[in-house]
Each structure stands twice: as C-alpha cells, then as structure tokens.
Amino acid sequence: MAGRPVDHEHRAALLDAAVDHAVEHVFSELSWRSVAAALGVSTTTLVHHFGTKEQMLEAILGRLRERLVAASRELAGEGADLATTARAFWAWSSDDHRRPTFRLFFAVYGRAVQSPETYTGFLEQLGADWIAILREAQGPDVDAAVATRRATVVVATLRGLLLDLLATGDRARVDAAAEEFLAGL
Amino acid sequence: MAGRPVDHEHRAALLDAAVDHAVEHVFSELSWRSVAAALGVSTTTLVHHFGTKEQMLEAILGRLRERLVAASRELAGEGADLATTARAFWAWSSDDHRRPTFRLFFAVYGRAVQSPETYTGFLEQLGADWIAILREAQGPDVDAAVATRRATVVVATLRGLLLDLLATGDRARVDAAAEEFLAGL
DNA sequence: CCATTACTAGAACGATCGTTATAGGAAGTC
DNA sequence: GACTTCCTATAACGATCGTTCTAGTAATGG
Numbered sequence: 001m002a003g004r005p006v007d008h009e010h011r012a013a014l015l016d017a018a019v020d021h022a023v024e025h026v027f028s029e030l031s032w033r034s035v036a037a038a039l040g041v042s043t044t045t046l047v048h049h050f051g052t053k054e055q056m057l058e059a060i061l062g063r064l065r066e067r068l069v070a071a072s073r074e075l076a077g078e079g080a081d082l083a084t085t086a087r088a089f090w091a092w093s094s095d096d097h098r099r100p101t102f103r104l105f106f107a108v109y110g111r112a113v114q115s116p117e118t119y120t121g122f123l124e125q126l127g128a129d130w131i132a133i134l135r136e137a138q139g140p141d142v143d144a145a146v147a148t149r150r151a152t153v154v155v156a157t158l159r160g161l162l163l164d165l166l167a168t169g170d171r172a173r174v175d176a177a178a179e180e181f182l183a184g185l
Numbered sequence: 186m187a188g189r190p191v192d193h194e195h196r197a198a199l200l201d202a203a204v205d206h207a208v209e210h211v212f213s214e215l216s217w218r219s220v221a222a223a224l225g226v227s228t229t230t231l232v233h234h235f236g237t238k239e240q241m242l243e244a245i246l247g248r249l250r251e252r253l254v255a256a257s258r259e260l261a262g263e264g265a266d267l268a269t270t271a272r273a274f275w276a277w278s279s280d281d282h283r284r285p286t287f288r289l290f291f292a293v294y295g296r297a298v299q300s301p302e303t304y305t306g307f308l309e310q311l312g313a314d315w316i317a318i319l320r321e322a323q324g325p326d327v328d329a330a331v332a333t334r335r336a337t338v339v340v341a342t343l344r345g346l347l348l349d350l351l352a353t354g355d356r357a358r359v360d361a362a363a364e365e366f367l368a369g370l
Numbered sequence: 371c372c373a374t375t376a377c378t379a380g381a382a383c384g385a386t387c388g389t390t391a392t393a394g395g396a397a398g399t400c
Numbered sequence: 401g402a403c404t405t406c407c408t409a410t411a412a413c414g415a416t417c418g419t420t421c422t423a424g425t426a427a428t429g430g
Binding site: 053 | 416417418419420426427428429430
C-alpha cells in the first residue's frame with residue numbers, strides 16, 4: 001500500500017526559509033522562480049509542496065503571523081497595564097531590526113484593501129490578536145466596550161505612526177509624536 | 186517651422202479620466218492596455234502622452250494628490266480648532282464615497298514602503314500637507330514643536346483607524362474608537 | 371524484489387506585460 | 401499647395417509570469 005512517507009519537516013523548513021526570503025524582498029516581486037532560486041530548489045518543488053502561488057503566499061503569511069503573535073504575547077508580559085504594554089509595543093515594532101518585517105506587513109495591507117479575497121485572513125487575525133492583547137492589558141475591571149475602544153485606538157495610532165516612520169524615515173518627529181501619545185494613556 | 190500645436194487640454198482630460206479609472210480599479214493591475222481600453226484609446230496614445238508606465242502612474246498620483254489636498258483644505262475651514270478639524274477629517278475620509286480613493290491611497294503606501302524610489306514623493310507631500318493643515322488649526326500661539334507632535338499623532342491615528350475600517354469593515358467598532366480618540370482632544 | 375508514493379528537475383505552453391517599429395491622418399505655419 | 405509637427409493605431413518583439421508535461425530518483429510497505 002503505502003509508499004514513501006510525507007516529509008513534513010522538510011516542507012516546514014522550506015516554508016521558514018521562504019518567510020525569511022519574503023521579509024527581505026519586495027512582496028509584489030515574489031514569484032515561483034525568484035523564491036525557488038533563493039531557496040536553491042526548482043519551481044516544481046515549490047509547486048509540489050504549496051500548490052499554487054497564492055497558496056504559497058498564504059502559507060508564508062500564516063507562518064509570519066505565528067511569529068509576530070508569539071513575539072507580541074511575550075511583549076505583553078504579565079500584569080503590565082495598557083500604557084506599559086503600548087510602550088513596549090511601540091519600542092518593539094519601531095525597532096530598526098523589525099523594519100523589513102513591517103514593510104512586508106504594510107505591503108500586504110495595501111494589497112488586501114484592494115483585493116479582499118486574499119490576505120484579509122492574515123490581517124483580520126493579526127489585528128484581532130493585537131487588540132485582544134491590549135484589551136487584556138487593561139485588566140478584567142474595565143468595561144468590555146471601553147476596553148475594545150481603547151485597544152482599537154492604541155493599535156490604530158501605533159500602526160499609523162509606524163506607517164509614517166517607514167514612509168518618511170523621520171524618526172525624530174515620529175518618536176516625539178509617539179511619546180506624546182503614550183504619555184497621555 | 187511650427188507644425189500642429191500641442192493639445193494640453195486633451196492630455197489633461199486623458200489624465201483626469203485615468204485618475205477616475207485608477208481609483209475604481211486595483212492599482213497593481215493597472216497596465217497600458219487596461220487603462221487604454223478603459224479610456225477608449227490605444228496604448229500608443231498613452232505612451233505618447235505619458236512616456237513610460239511609471240511616469241503615467243506618477244502623473245495619476247500627482248493629479249489625485251491635487252484633488253485630495255484641495256478637498257482637505259476646504260475641510261479645515263477658517264478658524265476651526267484642532268478637535269473640530271480632526272473630526273471633519275475623520276467624517277470626510279471615512280465616508281463610504283471615499284472608500285475607493287483611500288483604498289488606492291493605502292495600496293500606494295504598501296508599494297512605497299517596499300520600493301521607496303517611486304511613489305514616496307506622493308506620500309511625503311500628501312502627509313506633509315495634512316500635517317501642515319492640522320498644525321495651522323492649532324493657531325499661532327501653540328509652540329511649534331508641540332503643534333507638530335499633535336498633528337503627527339492625529340494624522341497617524343486617523344490613518345490607522347481608516348486602515349482598520351478598510352481592512353475589517355467593522356464600522357461600529359472603528360467609529361466608536363474614533364469617537365473615543367476625538368473626544369479626548 | 372516490487373509496487374506505490376514522495377520528491378525533484380528541465381523544458382515547454384500560453385498568457386500578459388512594457389515597449390518599440392511602422393505607418394497614416396490631422397492641424398497648424400509658410 | 402508644401403512642410404512640419406502632433407496625434408493615433410496596428411502589429412510585433414522580447415521578457416517574465418504561473419502552470420503543466422515529462423521523466424527520473426528516493427524511500428517506504430508487502
């Protein structure tokens with residue numbers, strides 16, 4: 001009956017390498033051939049493991065989301081309040097080492113708002129995860145509706161500031177604005 | 186000497202029609218052929234008037250920015266304070282009629298953060314225009330650095346909320362968050 | 371050993387892309 | 401009228417794309 005068993009580890013390793021490559025390159029220029037060349041395999045190998053290009057991109061983004069959410073949950077720590085958590089979020093996401101990652105993040109956003117069929121899952125889940133983390137940071141005593149409002153505002157502001165930083169590179173102005181916002185929490 | 190004179194009006198009319206088409210379609214799918222078909226001309230006509238595809242896209246975005254800045258300046262009105270102006274901005278930009286426009290806006294953002302060579306002019310000018318409008322709304326008595334910080338925060342928050350609204354479509358939550366933010370100004 | 375399945379690679383197909391000849395009519399000056 | 405420049409269109413070129421075809425090798429169960 002059964003022939004050669006499926007090598008799940010190899011697929012996972014390929015996916016992780018593909019995520020690393022995607023983060024460091026332009027999202028709209030990802031192709032079977034470019035990814036295959038970067039990973040040292042042929043396009044047919046990728047096709048065999050991921051199916052269609054769209055499915056490969058979804059797999060890449062899903063894996064990226066896992067990384068981001070895990071890192072975000074660590075940030076929140078235990079018992080930190082909203083202001084502290086928000087400050088940690090800003091320091092983490094605006095770190096220069098995270099620039100390629102968030103560049104990809106906003107590239108996907110730009111794609112998703114015009115083509116909702118794809119990539120919205122990635123954004124909705126990631127946005128919901130972040131809002132949930134910031135809701136929990138407010139403790140159980142805060143009214144649920146109020147907590148959601150505040151979490152939505154914090155996520156939106158930090159995301160907008162990050163977009164400003166990535167587009168203009170004006171760190172002094174954006175950091176000052178972030179401090180102004182965070183101090184008011 | 187001189188032959189047939191250049192018809193600047195015709196080029197302007199083509200550009201305006203191209204902007205209308207770009208707003209209603211997916212940015213990454215714009216091509217010579219698709220735009221030409223929508224405008225009822227041949228691709229060579231567009232090439233003749235705009236040069237390269239990149240130059241056509243820049244011309245389209247430049248014209249779009251003119252429209253947006255003109256509309257934004259009207260919004261600010263005369264003598265309105267920061268909170269009032271910010272509220273008007275939110276009402277205007279989150280209006281359902283403006284959805285295609287801001288979808289394109291964020292699509293360009295997504296492209297620009299990964300390919301700074303192009304489109305950054307569009308974003309830097311538009312961002313600077315909006316921040317300037319919100320700086321002026323704070324009056325001449327506010328310290329310049331403080332006014333810049335506050336304007337940056339307001340633009341970032343509204344942009345982040347708009348991104349949330351376009352990506353999730355959850356108007357109730359986002360509108361509540363916007364109200365929370367605007368009430369605190 | 372053999373049947374079966376997993377995996378990989380090279381080559382090709384059909385489509386679309388930006389761009390470029392090539393060519394002909396339209397609108398002005400002399 | 402001649403001449404020049406503007407404007408437009410059809411057709412094709414070369415490149416890249418996602419995908420498929422074909423074929424061969426590796427690893428398991430019987």
